[in-house]
Amino acid sequence: MSHLFDSAHPQPAGYRDVDVRQLAAERPSGLHLVDVREPSELDGILGHLDGVRAAPLATVREAAALWPRDTEVLLICRSGARSARAATQLVELGFTRVMNLRGGMLAWNTEALPVVRLPSSATPTLAEVRDTLRARLPGVSDVEALPREPSRAELGAVLDALQATTPSGLVDTASFERTLREVRDLLAVARSGGASR
Structure with missing residues (x-):
């Protein structure tokens, strides 16, 4: 298991918050990245992280049924709110190493970290x-x-x-x-x- 989970900030609901700089510095192999935004948002202006799996919030419980409960899962959304709700759901399902990306893709983009974005998405000034x-x-x-x-x-x-x-x-x-x-x-x-x- 990774140092990322161990160094993340514990939340009362049982998951941990990860800072975007923390994830950028240490992205362990085997980390299960799950973006809970709607599919259209993944290709929107904020883009998405390379290697994410899409599981919109409404489908997280169903998608998680196929994952081992000790899998390290990091949930992502636009601002960190929907992914926090998804993280709570996974903890309730018995997942033991659940993380939420604090600030979501807004924070990731604000830090100018690498993102997958459609070529047609012009970056404004x-x-x-x-x-x-x-x-x-x-x-x-x-x-x-x-x-x-x-x-x-x-x-x-x-x-x-x-x-x-x-x-x-x-x-x-x-x-x-x-x-x-x-x-x-x-x-x-x-x-x-x-x-x-």
């Missing part, structure tokens, strides 16, 4: 992320105040503020939440300056 946010949320003062070349921290702070306090007069909150999610995904993969590739 931070300015393009700002422009997308402005186009989707016209007239929102926090968004309008962003500089021409914002930093990752400035964009993240605006997204956090919008998440904490929904702009007044907003009618379609589902669309607003979807916009924040999509822009946060773009921010995770964005790079500073220059033209899109």
Whole structure:
């Protein structure tokens, strides 16, 4: 068994959290990587890790029926929330070496770690992320105040503020939440300056 599991942070539900840098530094052979996102998300802007098996959250229990209970399993999703739920399910099924990738593919991409992504997925610049946010949320003062070349921290702070306090007069909150999610995904993969590739 690997040092990765032993050094991961224990959670009350019985699984352990692994930091993205920890996984990047030590990816033991035999580690069972399972991505619990929907199939379309694996080919989305955040991409996926090389060698993952897809098992959407709704199918994890069924897929796990074929795995030995002492297999080291590391679960992955967009942000770490769905994979934490899947990790809890596996512990309930009797798996003993279950891990969750803390922060998911958002954290992995923010650290600019290797990812499998469709060639058509253009990596935006931070300015393009700002422009997308402005186009989707016209007239929102926090968004309008962003500089021409914002930093990752400035964009993240605006997204956090919008998440904490929904702009007044907003009618379609589902669309607003979807916009924040999509822009946060773009921010995770964005790079500073220059033209899109």
